[in-house]
Amino acid sequence: MACRITELVIDCADPQRLADFWCEVLGYVELGWEGEDHLEIGPPGTGFGGPQPTLVFGRSTEPKRGKLPLHLDVNPTDRDQDAELERLLAAGARKADIGQTGAATWHVLVDPEGNEFCLLRSRVEAAEN
Structure with a gap:
């Protein structure tokens, strides 16, 4: 038997702002608040425990110190990379x-709180809920 990732918890200053951004990016929906400081989002119709991990944004007053040791990679599902880049930039990315040479096939972006993520080139199928 093995484990699987069911949720990723991300410290942030404004859980609602990041939840709104990542719902737009991933097509997720707000699943609810746990107390006043943790907001969970996930795939519509599935939520926690489904095939895709949920994201939990936890309010933190600790300042971000440099690059995070983990970042998310996303791939377009229904358009090419250029069109998806424009969509993500319009959503607030x-x-x-970070010193790219221009040879990379991906784009390095940051979310509204400065957390890095990459938009990869390959188009993938949308996840089944």
């Missing part, structure tokens, strides 16, 4: 300069 920003391009990040």
Whole structure:
């Protein structure tokens, strides 16, 4: 028997702001608050325990110190990479300069709180709920 990832917990200053952003990016929905400080989002119709992990945004007053040791990679599901990049930028992502040479096939972006994530080139099938 093995474990599987059921949720990712992300510390942040404004859980609602990040939840709104990542719901737009991933097509997730708000699943609810746990207390006043933790907001969970996940796939519509599935929620916690489904085939995709949920994201929990926990309010933290600790300042972010440098690059996080973990980041998310996302792939477009219903458009090419260029169109998806434009959609993510319109949703509030920003391009990040981490010293890319221009040879990479992915784009490094940051969410509204400055957390890095990458938009990869390959188009993948949308996840089944």
